[in-house]
Amino acid sequence: MAQACAVGLRDISIAFPGASRAASPFVAVQGVNLDLVDGEFVAIVGPTGCGKSTLLNAAAGLLKPASGTVTIHGKALAGLNRAAGYLFQAEALFPWKTALDNVAIGLEVAGTDTDEARARARKWLARVGLAAFADRYPHQLSGGQRKRVGLAQVLIRDPKILLMDEPFGPLDAQTRQIMGNLLLDLWSQDRKAVMFVTHDLEEAISLADRVVIMGAGPASRIIGQWRVPIPRPRDIDVRLEPAFHHLHREIWAALKDEVVKGYRQSEVAS
Amino acid sequence: MAQACAVGLRDISIAFPGASRAASPFVAVQGVNLDLVDGEFVAIVGPTGCGKSTLLNAAAGLLKPASGTVTIHGKALAGLNRAAGYLFQAEALFPWKTALDNVAIGLEVAGTDTDEARARARKWLARVGLAAFADRYPHQLSGGQRKRVGLAQVLIRDPKILLMDEPFGPLDAQTRQIMGNLLLDLWSQDRKAVMFVTHDLEEAISLADRVVIMGAGPASRIIGQWRVPIPRPRDIDVRLEPAFHHLHREIWAALKDEVVKGYRQSEVAS
Amino acid sequence: QPAAKAEKPKLTLGVGGKPLLYYLPLTIAERKGFFKDEGLDVAINDFGGGAKSLQALIGGSIDVVTGAYEHTIRMQAKGQDIVSVIELGRFPGIVLVARKDRPIKSVKDLKGAKIGVTAPGSSTNFFVNFLMAKDGLKPDDASYVGVGGGASAVAQMKRGEIDAMSNLDPVITKLEDDGDVIILADSRTESGNEKIFGGENPAAVLYMKRDFVEQNPVTTQKLVNAFYKALQWLKTATPEDVAAVVPEEYLLGDKTLYLNAVKNSLPIYSRTGLIPERGMKNALNMLVEFDPELKAAKIDLAKTFDGSFVAKAAAAK
């Protein structure tokens, strides 16, 4: 590979302790190999419960793989992945901070002084459409609003690697589009590496350079990868293009059976 | 109306106290009128933060409207709506119960004895594809798995009114389909009334009898309602039918501008 | 009459600090088996202080108390009918000492001093006040610190936190032995009491509610007999005799100290078990001086002590 490898997952397996003490460990993902080069936007799609979040946790250094290695910019990862920003699937805002402070904290941590951090946070809130909600505490926001605050919190730090776990899940189609464009803007500015988990195959294709499909768990693996040959910038109408349709159909065919398989496997797993 | 009105929202306005004590209250929805007859499946779509969850909370009796009345089966609602089952947008599983117990509790509460409740809960877990995960605690499940446990928890009680807030949000397309069919099965069996919040317009059209569109907040109102004239049962390919496309385009046109408007309004709101 | 049976052979007795030498006759009576000899089964409850044992008596959870005679006077003022039946200590045994390195050579010099007492409002406190009053000082002329009657009293004196102290044995003996203090007034000896009170001043007595005496005359008599025997035994005992009788634990701190303290304390125990008229007056005078409530009350001293049981015990011997 000519380009520098931003995130390298080599032969990663991840296991969780079994439900009871006696039970054997539950292997979530097994033998996953995935290389993400600098400036690449990879979307990960897969049936629910297949191990997408688990994989992101491993890339973030929050979970230690049972076997295999994680490399970040070529160096084996020990401890946390400090180069990455991670938007969690679950709620992770600080309930005791207002929306504004939740966004500003990412900068403050890095030593930016409070006034500047807040000014920039205010701009970011406006970008995600929440300028009027700066003083709200998280419990006073709607689900989609909380997610957008989380998005701003991660993006304001401008990390070189972005790990995003269903960032646009609770957003309507229109807002999704706006947020997607925001993300692409940032990404194209300085060649960030993005790992983007989504359930929406269309979204995956319209945003990513490469779409990675994971198989049904347990012991899920990567069952297919597709480069997206559509040139950028892609506008909203990209979904109507034949290349898009073609790719969509192809990936969908691979994906469809996995879910049904997952249903069948889950009966015997764990 | 010939049919009995299951949920009646008359001229509902809902306000939250302002962010600071001095601030004026934040009016989330205003003057909403919505009647849901027995056996009707209504989908509610609207831009993020417009007040969909708020409306469901009012129908559930968890929030008292600032003005207007909520009637359930013709009677004004005082306190909780005992006839309804509510799947929350946020996580609401009991962390100290296993997946199985989380599902069984709905029956146990109603007096079913533990053994029977568990047997039936086991069946329900299998239906949502989680048979193998019965002994897991919520924190050991993936986001989509938790949502499905919540779904089983609500559905097992077989309530006459179903309030569902983005029930299929964190699920992949395939699983969504399966869950959707499950829901429709139940619904058609005994003419439940369903209020279904979603961001996915296609999902709304393919599932619902009627699609209700809400405007951007604050002081959001219902800006349009469409009956879905497509006959049931609708199979997966319904999305390819012209009637579907036609309706989709029509609703989409109405909805599209709302988000942009929402962005503009949010700058001055609160 | 020895055939008479006790009305209440099982009884509970309260005391505020049983190991204190002040209450030695009780330990002697118990350990030498004098209660058993009388056919009594006495359960001894130890309290955090004399006041608490009295409260337990009034509350009805114990039958009799070995405590200070002054309690009987105080209770009369409060309308409680308490009567003492035998005197155990004829001198208070309280000693007023001052640190050697302070310019306090007599009671007069206490003006402005910080004086340790076992507890505020206790008899050690009144003892200093009484001495000061005799020398024309007011109670307010010094400040008082409660230091208890244990090791911490010794510690505070040694550290110099207090200038003088009114306390009992073994605290005093310990300080004397270590050469830290000089004695200003000593109520452990006959001569000392003569100087301070002009005679005796009853200390520990056995008291109970009058109801109890009336309802259980035989039991009371047997109790008094037992204590009388203990007093007789103490009359001739040496410190070593005492050390051999008391529980081993009492000696564990420091045996020499214990022997010295017993030696110093032996004179305080009553010889006859009877409170002389003079002693009662002395006790009352000391109290009245500082307690306005008592000053206002009319105390009938004759009611505070019933010597008939002691007389019978002495006669039987």
Next chain:
Amino acid sequence: MRNRFTLFTLQVLVAVVLIAIWHFGSTMKVNIPALSPKPFYPLDPFFFSTPLAVFERTFKDFYTGVIWYHLGITLLETMLAFAIGALGGVLVGFWFARKAVIAAVFDPYVKMANALPRVVLAPIFALWLGLGIWSKVALGVTLVFFIVFFNVYQGVKEVSPTLLANARMLGMSERQLMRNVFWPSALTWMFSSLHTAVGFALVGAVVGEYLGSAAGLGYRIHQAEGVFDVTGVFSGMLVLSIFVIIIDTLVSAIENRLLVWRPAPAAQA
């Protein structure tokens, strides 16, 4: 909750009922042959005094001003014990919660220390710290410390794992985690313990004075006990109670200030 006025009325009502029971119990003899052959006071004034006497004495003490000096000393000790104990509990609690090894090693010793009867420790404190206020403060600290410590320790460990993961991914150092995550998250726990601790700080100070001192409310109570002046004892306790309410109100005010971010507690069924 209806409104402030109703609430206040109800509170006063409770006080009136309690005082009425006390009053009649201690001034009117009843005759229940089953319990006692003679008529007796249900609440013997020898032990309970009477409310009138207690109020009169309390009023007089304030009026003549003698109480202020003692009260001042006791409050000073209480405040110091509370401040030092709470601070210590918070710091050590945080420290232990973040250093699992240290916590595991010292765990049995902390628990042993918590079980030592303070009454027995009092002489040792007096020995080390003299008879001034510091030995009383130390006694209060030994009570406050453990109450706060155990709660803060638990509070820090209760931080949501996702939240912590997020904070760490945002690049927070251990110190920033403290300030932005553990501290606010443990605040509820801490304040819960502070409400208990306020009372115990006062108890510690008073018990310390009771066991050896020259001033303070505990000293006065002890003095009153020595001469069987129950009225004095109860008057002392009344003053104590009043002041603990005042201190606790302060704590609550700070709590409400610091915890504005919390959703209103779950409504009643």
Next chain:
Amino acid sequence: MRNRFTLFTLQVLVAVVLIAIWHFGSTMKVNIPALSPKPFYPLDPFFFSTPLAVFERTFKDFYTGVIWYHLGITLLETMLAFAIGALGGVLVGFWFARKAVIAAVFDPYVKMANALPRVVLAPIFALWLGLGIWSKVALGVTLVFFIVFFNVYQGVKEVSPTLLANARMLGMSERQLMRNVFWPSALTWMFSSLHTAVGFALVGAVVGEYLGSAAGLGYRIHQAEGVFDVTGVFSGMLVLSIFVIIIDTLVSAIENRLLVWRPAPAAQA
């Protein structure tokens, strides 16, 4: 945490260091002219005894068996105080947390009661409950109750509003809410308070015995104090400490059993 063996070694090491300090402090004179003209013991054995003497005495007490009777009584009182106080605290805590009006009305009275010095209350307990174990139990209960109460009260109020809403929508009655929502949710809080409470139950029992009794460890400590027998005092405290560890281990075992559902506490940075 490395492993159990390392941990145990470290724990023993701490004990060894503490005992060594005590040993040398109380048996070797030092000469620091600045502090005292004469050579002196840093920890005067007259006040601190020596570890050897204390261990010897403790061993002898167990060996001859005299201690068992006293220990039995104290433990019985402790258990009862702990059980009754914790139960009361839990019940009243739940009740108050669910009835906002009652909580608001009684709030100041609970706080006042918490501030009453227990030492002063002892005679009243003796009056009501006699001199047997029950007056000591009562004293322990007054300590345990408040610690548990405040935590359970807060714990119940901390229940996540969404969770509660869900439970109510599932049709739970107030009793079912208790069992399925409030109780498990308040458990962490409760156990946190129980760890403090174990120690305080013992303290209450011992102080009760200290203030008036005929048996128990507190009685023995009191006796030893009266004759300057510091060795006896420290030996008594040593025995107390050992037993609190045993009781606390039991509490922890129950805690781990009941809280299996919790995610492992957030990892260390």
